[in-house]
Amino acid sequence: MTTALGPLAGIRIVEIDAIGPVPLAAMLLADMGAEIVRVARPPSAGAGDWEDVGGDILHRSRTVTYLDLKQESDRAQLLDLIASADGLIEGYRPGVMERLGVGPDICLARNPRLVFGRMTGWGQSGPLAMRAGHDINYLSITGALHAMGDKGAPPPVPLNLVGDYGGGAMFLIFGLLSALLSAQKTGQGQVVDACITDGVASLMSLFYAWQPKGLWTDAPASNLLDGAAPYYRCYACADGRHVAVGCLEPKFFAQMVDGLGLADRNYDQNDRAKWPAMQADFAAVFATRTRDAWADHFAATDACITPVLSMAEAPDHPHNQARNSFLHRGGMAQPAPAPRLDRTMGAITEPGSADIADLIRRWS
Structure with a gap:
């Protein structure tokens, strides 16, 4: 299902199906050649339309197999697959994988070099760890949301690029690849606690450095990069754009x-x-x-x-066309793999499915 091209060719990752940062992280890793098996719930086990929103792009270049992890036989098959994997990524609340019987301790006992990537909004610890939340909530406690918008108005509702994808997916990928490099040297895997609030706080480093020096005012629309500067x-414009x-x-x-x-x-x-x-x-x-x-x-x-282009206009901009920044597949435009590599660039394929037993045999 995956291409043999790309700098991550030969890396095998199990993706426990989720929404938010996990599928984007898996897509980006697959774009770079990692072989990823997405483990999803069988449709009869309650998977709804929400789980598949965006899947025609976000699920590209990888194979899906269906397991009900509440069933002992399916958990055993997952562990058989994990035995030959390099990494695993999941986005459940803390403790869910443990309750299913496939937590880090069990998985690392089966495969000591496994990197177990955990993606949550609040992290694996802390007073909010077990609470529900979404991108806007995670941004709200980092100082990032407060810094956005106009004076005297509520902060705007940003796209989930900053939290889910910037502070979440990108830090999950960074942690996973860092731990994979360590595992290659030491033979020992570890757990990656990727937390959106931690990631967004890290993204705010420049502004936290500026504030005590008087270079950043802790109020929206008051600074160089928050819309206050007229330049x-x-x-x-005259046409409303x-x-x-x-x-x-x-x-x-x-x-x-x-x-x-x-x-x-x-x-x-x-x-x-x-x-x-x-x-x-x-x-x-x-x-x-x-x-x-x-x-x-x-x-x-x-x-x-x-x-300022709309999403409908962006793929047709001459610069985006010259760089092939968007691909047209399945009747829609979708972002091309990024960043570009000059020797081992990957290529995308359509999502596919496979039987878990066949995958276990192939990975063994």
Whole structure:
């Protein structure tokens, strides 16, 4: 089912079916050539539509097999598969895998070099560990959610890119691969406690470093990168669509101001007292042309002005097309594997299924 290409070719991972960060992590690992078996509940055991949302992309390049882990015979088969695996990833609440009889102690006893990757929102310990939560809740206790949005307004509801995928899937992958490298050297596996709140806190490192130095104010829309700066935000255009402006450096700022026909204003870019007036000037000018007209106007400059594209538009952008950033499969656009490797790049395949007994024989 998986390609033999890719830098992770030969790595075998068991994925216990889940939603959120786990399927994205498995997809990215499979994109790089890891052989992954997704262990899902049989449809008759209560798997609903939610488990398959996004599966035509998120489940690509790997094989699914169906097991009811409440049945002793199915647990035994899972352990037989784990005996030949390099890693396992799961996204249950703490203690669920233990109650099913396939917790880390049992799995590592069967395969001492196994890396057991655990993905949760709150972590395996702490007072919230057993509580329910979702991306917005995890962001809320890290300082990240508070830093987003406008003054005097509730924080916005962000896409789950920061929590589930940034603080979750990426840190699960990082921990898993780090532990796999260790296991290759030592022959000893270990448990990876990947926690979204930990990951998002780590992603906030720059801002926690800036705050005590007076470089970051602990309030939304007050800082360089949170929308307060008139040269780092989005503006509405004549057609109701938007451009993104990101000219942080003075030389890029100068090109933007010149392109707007405002060079005679002699703005002091870093005079925060003048930011509101500057923003009003920029907004008035951007409102005079359409989004695409402004994108064309600045296309040959380093003014750092780009169109805000919809998901329907993004695959057709010339840069994305030139890099083949999106693939068209099954009647839909889907992101191509990333990052690019120049020698051992993987390739994606359609999801498939296999009988657990056949998989055990092949992996043994």
